[in-house]
Amino acid sequence: MILYEYPFNERIRTYLRLEQLLLRLGELIPRIHALDHHFALATIFEIMDVAARADLKSDILKDIEKQKQLLASYRGNPSISETALDGIFAQLDRCFQALNAQAGKAGQTLTENDWLMSIRSRIGIPGGTCGFDLPSYYAWQHHAPELRQQALEGWASSLAPLAEAIYVLLKLLRDSGAPQKVAAERGHFQQNLPSGRTFQLLRLRMDPAQGVIPEISGNRLMVSVRLMRPLDDGHLQASTENASFELTLCA
Incomplete structure (x- = not known):
């Protein structure tokens, strides 16, 4: 089953983006290849960029x-x-205290590292981190994997309070919904949302064997799912066949 998620507001959209980046970082750091560690460092910079929103912490x-x-x-x-x-109260208290005690935005301390910031300024340029551009970074990539991992873990530790808070909040949000089996007639499903209740996240679980991809749209009044079938050339075509999937609305 493939799980698709659709956020109803910008705040949850930011949380999901951060979660994806944090999970990627967790996958890359334990690996030993220098290229994996290059992309781990790039991911840290991406997290800092997403977390740079002034009101995110509040x-x-x-x-x-x-x-x-x-x-x-x-x-x-x-x-x-x-x-x-x-147990949940204790976890929430721990997240609140750790994040509140952290000065500035996530990764703020990393901006004081001139060496890291020199890499950050070049990493967005195609081919900008070649050995002749950043010889010290090129040399770092030739360090023993354990030393690179230790450095990455140290830099990533400044993101730990943010990571734990995001994981806990998204878990509680996802747990708030009750899954229901629904049918899309002729490739389309639409549902009005009850007034007086604000949903923040839609989760859609679908069997890939059906060969369709859901295109989801929604607002506080209704949600709509259009099922699309991929063509050989990569384009998508609206499906006209009946299909079923699991839908969860989380408030």
């Missing part, structure tokens, strides 16, 4: 507080484990 801290207030309303509910609630 948005995350506000979302953590909202989650704590929501969870507090479950206190005393016999169907909710108090032990599980305490």
Whole structure:
């Protein structure tokens, strides 16, 4: 099954982008090839660029507080484990304190490293990190893998508070939805959303054996899914066949 996700607002869109970059970074650092570590460093710079939004940190801290207030309303509910609630509260408190204690934006301390910033200024230029452009970086790529990994882990550690907060908030958001099986007649599905409730994320799980790709659009009033079939030349064509998939709306 392939899982597609569609964010309903810019804040969740940013969270998902950061999550994707952080997961990629986690995949690249443990590898030993210098090329993998080059792209790990490029990913760190990408995370810094996405996290440079002025209000991102305050948005995350506000979302953590909202989650704590929501969870507090479950206190005393016999169907909710108090032990599980305490564990989530502790995790949210830890995320809040770690992120709040961090000065500036994510990766702010890395901007004080002139060597890293010289690489950052060149890495976006096609071929800009050749040995004749950045001989010291070229030499670093020839260090033992363990030394490169140690350096990357040190630089990535400044992103750890952001990473944990993003992971926790997205997990709680995804867990808030209940999956439902729906059918798209002649390749199209549309559903009105209930008034008075604001959804933040749509999750769509589809069997790739059906051979179609969902194009999702939505707003606070409705969601629409158009199923497209890939052609041999790479273009997409609207499907006119019936299909089914699993839909989850997360608030």
